[in-house]
Amino acid sequence: MKRSVGSSLDARKPPITCAPLTRATWDDFELLFGANGACGGCWCLLHRIPRAQYEKGKGAPNRRALRALVDAGREPGLVAYQNGEPVGWCSIEPRERFPGLARSRVARAPDDKPAWCVTCLFVRKDQRGQGVSVALLRAAVEHAREHGARIVDGFPVEPRGAAMPAAFAWTGTASAFLHAGFREVARATPTRPYMRRSIER
Numbered sequence: 267m268k269r270s271v272g273s274s275l276d277a278r279k280p281p282i283t284c285a286p287l288t289r290a291t292w293d294d295f296e297l298l299f300g301a302n303g304a305c306g307g308c309w310c311l312l313h314r315i316p317r318a319q320y321e322k323g324k325g326a327p328n329r330r331a332l333r334a335l336v337d338a339g340r341e342p343g344l345v346a347y348q349n350g351e352p353v354g355w356c357s358i359e360p361r362e363r364f365p366g367l368a369r370s371r372v373a374r375a376p377d378d379k380p381a382w383c384v385t386c387l388f389v390r391k392d393q394r395g396q397g398v399s400v401a402l403l404r405a406a407v408e409h410a411r412e413h414g415a416r417i418v419d420g421f422p423v424e425p426r427g428a429a430m431p432a433a434f435a436w437t438g439t440a441s442a443f444l445h446a447g448f449r450e451v452a453r454a455t456p457t458r459p460y461m462r463r464s465i466e467r
Contacts, residue, residue: 279348279349279396280348280349281348282346282347282348282353282354282397282398282401282402283346283347283348284344284345284346284347284356284401284402284405284409285344285345285347286341286343286344286345286409287336287341287342287343287344287345287355288336288341289336289337291345292333292336294345294347294352295345295352295355296329297352298345298352298353298354298355298388298390299355299388302325303324303325303328303329304355304388305388305436306324307323307324307325307328308320308324308328309328309329309331309332310332310342310343310355310357310385310386311323311328311331311332312366312385312386313364313365313366313367313370313373313385314335314342314363314364314365314366315331315366316366317366340359340363341359341409342357342358342359342363343355343356343357343358343359343386344356344358344402344405344406344409346389346398346401346402346405348393348398352390353389353390353393353398354387354388354389354390354393354398354399354401354402355386355387355388355389355402356384356386356387356388356402356403356405356406357384357385357386357387358382358383358384358385358406358409358410358418359382359383360380360381360382360383360415361375361380361381361382361383361419364383364385367383367385370421371454371455372421372454372455372458372460373385373421373460374454375419376451376452376460379416379417380415380416380417381415381416381417381418381419381462382406382410382413382415382417382418382419383418383419383420384403384406384418384419384420384437384438385420385437386436386437386438387399387402387403387436387437387438387442388436399438399439399442400442400445400446403420403438403442403443403445403446403448404446404447406418407446407447407463407465410465411465415465416464416465417462417463417464417465418448418462418463418465419460419461419462419463420437420438420443420448420460420461420462421437421458421459421460421461422435422437422438422439422440422442422443422458422459422461423435423437423438423439423440423457423458424439424440424441424457424458424459425439425457426456426457440459440461443461443463444461446463447463448461448462448463449461449462449463450462
C-alpha cells in the first residue's frame with residue numbers, strides 16, 4: 267500500500283508516496299536502479315551478506331539475491347513515487363538483518379537498544395534536491411512503527427566545504443535526517459554523525 271508522506275519542494279509537483287519493496291513493486295525498483303544497479307552493482311546488499319559474497323556478486327548475482335529475499339516475504343526497504351514513477355529508495359530493516367554493521371566504525375550502534383536501521387538512500391538523478399530523501403525517511407519511520415519498532419537509526423554523511431558527489435552520500439545526508447526528526451546521538455568521525463529517531467506509540 268502506498269502512503270502519501272509529503273510534497274516535493276516544488277509545490278506544482280504531486281505528493282511523494284512510498285510503498286514497501288515487495289513482488290508487486292519489484293519492477294518499479296528494478297527500473298529505478300537500472301540494469302547495473304544504482305551504485306556499481308550493489309543492489310543494496312552491503313551489510314546484509316558477507317563482504318566477500320557481496321563483492322563477488324556485484325551485478326546480476328546481487329540482484330537475484332535481493333529478489334530472493336523479497337520472494338521469501340521480506341520487505342527490505344521502501345520505493346518512493348512521484349506522479350506514478352519510481353524516484354527514490356530507502357533501505358530499512360531491523361539491525362539484526364544487517365550483520366555487517368557490527369564491523370563498521372561509523373555504523374556500529376552506540377548502545378544495545380533494539381533498532382531498525384536506514385542503510386541506504388538513493389534518489390533518481392533528476393529528482394535530487396526535491397525532498398525525496400526526507401519523504402523516504404519519514405515513511406521509513408512509519409513503516410518501522412507499524413512493525414513494532416521503537417527506534418530508527420541512521421549514519422549519514424555531513425559534508426564539509428565543497429559539495430559531496432551523490433555517490434559518496436548513499437547513506438543520506440545529516441540535513442535530510444534532521445528534517446525528518448532525527449537527532450545526533452554519537453559521532454565516529456567529523457563527517458559521520460550517528461542519528462536516531464525515537465518512536466512514540
